């Protein structure tokens with residue numbers, strides 16, 4: 001193992017520097033907010049200083065052992081990364097991590113992503129959990145710039161700087177970051193999934209100039225801290241979604257074309273590639289994702305795959321589940337709801353905001369037990385610097401009234417979700 005492949009633990013000193021530089025305005029956001037119940041970062045526990053180059057103990061299996069099952073809701077956290085929507089003076093808008101506790105319906109600030117230049121944002125990365133750690137893999141580093149579309153109008157655009165190969169690990173229990181062996185090739189907007197305690201990545205874009213996706217795939221073994229190349233997929237693909245299903249690695253949808261076609265690319269967006277870890281081969285499933293538009297997220301619950309929409313329409317009015325025999329997606333009974341925020345009116349007049357006119361800023365889906373959690377954020381109409389966060393839960397085992405909505409929570413600031421969430425089970 002080369003020295004660059006060893007874990008380098010961020011020292012307590014450098015972490016305290018991040019905290020020292022944490023903008024005052026953000027701290028006031030946190031303390032004023034009813035929503036974020038944690039202490040502001042200035043008082044978060046500093047990690048124990050760990051000698052450089054020492055290897056933290058490898059993460060434990062994410063599946064609880066059958067002898068001591070602990071599936072109590074309070075042991076789960078949904079991990080999400082946000083940035084602020086608009087740059088402002090004295091505000092570092094770079095990504096931070098928050099945890100949602102489903103047992104108390106509260107969000108808590110956890111940490112900022114280390115190593116980013118102030119106001120730089122990481123997007124197009126993958127975030128997965130393995131044991132009690134969260135891994136942040138690859139992505140695009142960008143910043144926000146106001147582009148003038150006409151004399152009076154301007155809009156914020158992301159200006160990309162580079163595609164990253166970095167892999168960071170955040171240990172949830174010890175609140176400690178470490179750097180892992182980098183990806184074999186930089187990538188953003190790729191598929192990522194965990195299977196048998198290994199992290200699989202496939203496709204994506206390897207450079208900013210890369211107009212087509214890449215066919216390359218690799219696997220990370222956290223015990224060895226090593227990435228190993230896998231065979232190429234038969235398609236070049238980006239904006240694809242990864243999910244583990246029935247022991248196989250699925251890379252679904254996205255913008256894809258056959259690697260072997262020299263002539264005008266045959267668009268094969270609606271297919272999926274499946275990797276069998278036993279035979280070490282990729283297989284193509286034609287028509288698994290029947291849309292040109294890439295899927296938003298696909299998650300597995302109780303041996304079934306679920307989706308609620310695509311990249312352009314994240315909520316399509318119902319939840320769908322995949323029928324592998326017929327190769328079709330079926331509407332899940334009882335999941336039909338025109339608009340997710342119509343669920344909120346059922347909560348009474350206590351929150352009489354103009355929901356019909358509020359705009360959803362983000363939506364991400366998290367599987368916990370037999371429930372699908374939909375974590376949504378809305379910009380509040382006429383109140384531009386506030387966000388309403390609300391979590392809806394769909395019980396896939398229920399025969400009626402499968403939806404439950406949690407109490408909405410209001411927050412200062414307008415935040416943006418920077419990537420899909422993942423679920424961590426605390427040990």
Ligand SMILES: *[C@@H]1O[C@H](CO)[C@@H](O)[C@H](O)[C@H]1NC(C)=O
Nearest residue numbers: 069070071072074075426427
């Ligand atoms: C399960 O985990 C929760 C929170 O981590 C803890 O409070 C509870 O005591 C645990 N239950 C068992 C049976 O271990």
Ligand SMILES: *[C@@H]1O[C@H](CO)[C@@H](O)[C@H](O)[C@H]1NC(C)=O
Nearest residue numbers: 021092094112114115116118
């Ligand atoms: C800005 O935030 C990023 C991510 O939270 C952090 O890495 C960086 O150190 C911060 N910069 C300053 C100058 O505070």
Ligand SMILES: *[C@@H]1O[C@H](CO)[C@@H](O)[C@H](O)[C@H]1NC(C)=O
Nearest residue numbers: 214215216231232233236259
């Ligand atoms: C895999 O794809 C890469 C990038 O397109 C290519 O350079 C490489 O030769 C391929 N490897 C194999 C074994 O086909």
